[in-house]
């Protein structure tokens with residue numbers, strides 16, 4: 001193997017200390033997590049991660065698109081320290097503090113559309129979705145929610161009712177909220193109607209009208225339509241360019257648009273929100289993950305006339321808008337602006353995508369490459385013609401990357417996701433992409449022999 005500058009792995013993983021933690025974890029920690037490989041983190045800075053045995057990895061996962069400014073960005077760390085010395089918690093459910101106003105004044109202007117907006121703050125993505133569900137029901141006085149198959153909106157009972165990306169997420173938890181209608185997402189590489197874009201002329205929208213609205217969904221009972229501007233856990237799938245505009249007919253029927261930007265938001269796609277690629281102004285936007293570079297914070301941003309439907313006592317969370325997380329969020333937004341990280345996502349994302357598209361030309365098992373900015377997916381297949389899902393192959397590539405010092409994880413059943421910190425440097429990224437290509441090449445030639 002060629003000498004590496006950043007990725008440094010000694011011997012086969014997991015090392016001795018990591019093995020001990022993995023074993024203890026099986027004893028103490030709820031077994032509901034589906035981890036891909038045994039990384040045991042000791043420390044992380046920027047886009048480099050050290051494990052407990054002294055191995056170093058390039059981070060293409062960013063704590064699942066959370067570490068927007070990388071690990072331990074100095075401005076974020078300083079903001080956390082400064083705030084922790086002032087006060088750590090004071091529950092904005094009952095009291096006030098200033099930095100929440102400062103954050104809202106920064107965050108609101110970054111949302112599309114010029115109308116006055118207000119924010120509800122929580123701790124996690126699922127909480128932001130729960131708030132949007134309650135809020136849109138309260139405002140519209142309607143019951144039904146629309147969501148897509150392949151969607152991921154969280155794992156709490158309300159959010160889980162919208163989530164439909166893997167049966168395991170629901171197994172044993174049924175029944176959920178009854179009034180949720182799922183319909184297919186326009187996943188063009190695997191078009192549910194076996195059509196080809198653009199010749200299909202958005203048949204998916206006609207199908208939804210004919211088979212759902214005209215057959216069994218009373219549209220005047222639909223409170224809101226939840227969607228990810230680019231599906232995340234469903235396999236990193238962008239909708240075709242005019243899709244959400246074509247769905248806007250629903251708004252004339254009084255249906256509110258809730259845009260889940262929890263994974264795609266905060267500059268990751270090369271725009272502040274993924275929906276900016278689609279020219280649609282949502283009624284409600286949910287943000288979490290990258291908003292505070294790793295501290296728990298989420299925001300449900302709604303047009304003021306919608307948010308003002310809530311009366312005191314209707315919704316709150318003890319820990320929501322924790323002042324330390326808010327300060328980390330202010331530092332995150334400042335770093336994104338000062339260091340031009342959205343531009344970085346565009347520039348480096350374009351370079352990475354070019355490399356992945358070349359891999360698609362070279363390797364039979366690379367079926368599709370898609371996404372924007374530093375939110376990219378590589379769909380692994382058994383072969384290009386059958387498009388049979390290469391689940392085992394994708395796992396072997398991830399394992400190769402881990403064993404050689406790069407952290408890549410999956411989205412959906414067989415898509416490798418590329419979501420490094422937005423401030424990853426070009427040399428670190430290039431080295432990780434080289435390792436990823438080696439993994440793809442190795443699994444590609446092994447699959448030819450079988």
Ligand SMILES: Cc1ncc(COP(=O)(O)O)c(C=O)c1O
Nearest residue numbers: 124125126152153154232262263
């Ligand atoms: C699009 C989307 N919505 C909601 C969630 C749920 O967020 P959390 O895990 O913070 O509850 C996720 C998490 O992956 C997500 O990707």
